[in-house]
Amino acid sequence: MTKHFVRMIFALAGLLAAGASASAHPHVWVTMQGELVYAPDGSVTGVRYNWTFDDMFSAFAIQGLDPKKPGEFSRADLEPLAKENVSSLKEFDYFTFAKANGKKVEMKDPIDYYLDYNTKDTVLTLHFTLPLKTPVKAKELNVEIYDPEYFVDFSFKDVKEPISLVGAPAACKLMVARPKDLSVAPGQQLSEAFFNQLNASENWGAQFANKISVKCP
C-alpha cells in the first residue's frame, strides 16, 4: 500500500510540473489600441494595432542599437527591429485569434509596420496592420487578443474607446471586454452567451484575453 502511495506522490508531482508549466507569469506587458478596418462593401479587411511595450522590455529590445542622436530613436533607427518584431510575431499568430460567423479567420503577414520610441516614458510602440487573408462580411465578428502561455500580458489602453471601427456599416455594434475586471468599454452590457461562446476552447492565457465583438445585423 505504501508503495502505491509513493508512486502516487511521484505521479502527482509530475502532474503538478505539467500543470505549472501552464501557469507562467507575464514578463512583457503590452498596452494596445486598435481599429477594425472595413471595406466600402461592409466586409472586414484587417486590424490596425498600436502596441506599447513596458519599459523593461523596451530597454531590452533597443539594447545594442546605435541611434544617430544618442538617446533618441528615429523610425529609421528602429526599422530593422520593427521588421524583426513582426516576423517573429508570426510564430505566435500575432496573438490575435479571430472568428467570423463562428469560423476561424486567417491572417496575412503584417503591413505598414513601424516602431516609435517615446523618449519621456522610454517605451517602444509597435504599429502594424494585420490584413485578413480574405475579407469577410461578418454578422458576428469576435476577436481575442492574448498570449496562450501568458508570457506577454495584453491590455487595452485605459481610454474610453481603445478599439474603434473604421468604415463599418452604421448598424454595426462594437463591444469590448477587458480581461481582469471584465468591464465593458462603450457602456454596454455583455451577455453571458458572449463569454460562453468565446471560452469554448480554453487554455491558461485565454483567461487573460482581451475581447472584441462586432455585431452587424
Next chain:
Amino acid sequence: MRVVSGGRRTDQIAKLGLLVVAMLLVAAVLDDAFAQFGGPRPGTSPVPVGGIVGWLFAMQAEFYRQFSGLIRASKADGSAAWTLMGLSFLYGIFHAAGPGHGKAVISSYLVANEETWVRGVVLSFLSALMQAFVAIAIVGVAAVLLHVSAAKMNSAVNWIETLSYVLIIVVGLRLLWVKGRAFVAALRDLGRPTAAVGAAVTPAHVAHEQHDDHDHHEHDHDHGHDHAHCDHALHDHAPAAQPATCSHGDHDHDHGHSYHDHDHDDASAWGHAHAPEPEELAGPGGWRRGLTAIVAVGLRPCSGAILVLVFALAQGLFWVGAASTFVMGLGTFITVAAIATLAVSARAWAQRIAGAKSSYGTLAMRGIEAGAAVVIIGFGALLLGGYIVNERMVGF
C-alpha cells in the same frame, strides 16, 4: 537516501511530512486543473485563478511588476535597492515553483542516482547559483562588452537553451546505462536458483538492505561483501593470498569481484549482483557526475533575470541587476531544495519498504532508478522538441 538517519520519530515526521505534501499536491493539481478548464468566471474575483497556484502566481507577478520601478528608484534612493533585494528573494522562491528551473530534472536525478539529502541540497544550490551566474555572464558579455543587439543576445540564449536540453538527455542516458544494467542484473537474479553457496551469501545481503537507512550503512555494506567474497575466494582459490586482498581498498575488491563473476557462475554472482553500485556512487567520481547535472540544469538562464539585468544596465546600475539576480537565485535554491528533499525522502521510504523484501525489493529499487533515468531523458527530449513549454525566452 539518508535523510532519515535512524530514529523512529524522525521516520514518523518524514511520513507525516510526505502525507502533507501529497495533500498539497493534490489540492494544487486539482485547483490548477479547475482553473484551466473552468475558464474565467465572469464578474467575480479580480484574480481569475484561485487557491495555492493562483496565489503563487499573483505574488510573483506582483513582485516582478515592481522591479522596473525599484531599479529606477535605486539611482537616487539606496533603500529602494534593499526593497528590490527583498522582493527578488521572494520572487525567486515563488517563481521557481513555476515551470523550468530544473526541479523535475534534479528530483529525478536524485532518485535515480541514490543521492543523499545533503548532496541533493548542494546540487540544488549550485544549479541555482549557476543559473544566476549564466544570466549575468550573458548580459555582461553580450550587452556590456560586445554591445550586441537584443536579437543576437536572443540567439545566443537559444543556443544555450538547446545545449542545456541536450545535456539533460546525456545525463539521463548515462544514468539509464548504469541503472538499466543494474536493473537487468537484478532481474536476472530473480530467475536464479538459490543454490547452497548463494544462500550462504544471502544473510549479509539482507542485512545490508535493512541497514540502508543508517549512516554507517556503507561501512556495514563493505564488510558484508568483503566477507562473502573472501569466503568464495578461500573456497575456490589459493587460500594464502586472498585474505590480504579482501581487507584492502575498493580497487582490489572490484578486481577480485569481476574476476570472481567471470570464473564461477550463477551461485556466486547472485550475492554480488548489485555490488558495483556503491563504488560507482560514492567518492569523488560522484561529484563529477553531479557537476554534469548542475551544468545541464543551471545552463538555462531565467528570462526574468535577463530582463532585469538589461534594464538595470540601461539605467546605469548593472550591479543592482546582478545583485538582484543572485538574490533571486537564492530564492530559487530554497524552492528547488525543498522539492529535492521531497524526492530524496520518497526514495528513502521506497527503499525501506523494498529493502525488507530482499531480491524483489532490490529489483523494485533498480526499477525506480532506471525509471527516473527514463523520466530525465523524456524531459530532455520533450523540452528539446518543444513539447513541454518551458518559460519562453524573451523577445519577438
